[in-house]
Amino acid sequence: MNLVLVGFKRCGKSTIGRLLAEHLGLPFFDTDALIEKRYEERTGKKTIVRDIAIQEGEEYFRSIEKEVIHSLCEIQGVIIATGGGAVLDKRNRERLSEIGKIIYLKIGKEILLKRLSSDPIPSYLLGQEINQAIDRLLIERSPIYEDCADFTLDVDEGTLESLLEKLSICMEKVKNYG
Numbered sequence: 001m002n003l004v005l006v007g008f009k010r011c012g013k014s015t016i017g018r019l020l021a022e023h024l025g026l027p028f029f030d031t032d033a034l035i036e037k038r039y040e041e042r043t044g045k046k047t048i049v050r051d052i053a054i055q056e057g058e059e060y061f062r063s064i065e066k067e068v069i070h071s072l073c074e075i076q077g078v079i080i081a082t083g084g085g086a087v088l089d090k091r092n093r094e095r096l097s098e099i100g101k102i103i104y105l106k107i108g109k110e111i112l113l114k115r116l117s118s119d120p121i122p123s124y125l126l127g128q129e130i131n132q133a134i135d136r137l138l139i140e141r142s143p144i145y146e147d148c149a150d151f152t153l154d155v156d157e158g159t160l161e162s163l164l165e166k167l168s169i170c171m172e173k174v175k176n177y178g
Contacts, residue, residue: 002078002100003171006145008137009084010115011107012155012163017081019160020167027078031086034068035061049083062089069095088141093148103170104149106142108156109134 003020005013014030021028032049040046053061065083069092072080080099087093096102107115113134146152151170155163 002076002080003167004080004082004096004100004102005105006082006087006096006102006149007084007105007155008107008112008141008145010112011084011105013081013084013105016105016155016160016163016167017079020164020171021079023164023168024079024171027075028081029072029075029078030081031065031068031072032081032083034071035064035083038064038068065089066092069099072099075099084141087144087148093144097148101150101170102148103167104145104152105155106145106152109138111156112138 005017007013014032017030018028020026035049035052036047039052047055049061052064062085065086066089069082069086072078073095078100080096082096087096113130116130116134153163153166153170158166
């Protein structure tokens with residue numbers, strides 16, 4: 001049984017996923033890291049997902065993302081963190097649902113803006129006014145995250161430790177009740 005973490009960029013999928021996997025003694029996979037690795041294997045260039053999307057285009061980036069998600073279908077007993085846009089593709093949502101139980105890490109606008117301000121602007125927000133772009137993304141993506149999720153966890157509330165505890169309980173429920 002796997003747990004798949006979805007949500008907006010900077011909601012904590014990688015951080016929480018890595019810590020949860022460590023806490024439960026399970027392997028951790030980050031689809032963004034797997035995309036970067038696959039891109040490097042193909043091109044010989046080491047770079048980050050943001051730059052892959054900018055340099056190669058969104059369509060190329062999403063095609064690698066689909067391959068990576070498909071490659072995780074046969075793995076069991078892991079925690080997986082996806083990229084923020086992975087669930088935009090219907091086939092990705094179906095595959096992620098086949099892979100495991102999907103947990104939506106829900107984040108509020110204020111905290112999201114604060115976290116995004118510490119990073120370079122995501123490629124899909126370049127050239128846009130950040131407040132309006134985040135409003136638009138919340139309207140567009142939140143229903144998709146909610147619709148595909150088996151569970152939702154509000155990451156605005158509580159400490160990292162309390163979030164990990166809630167996810168551990170969720171993992172136990174899934175193990176016990178499917």
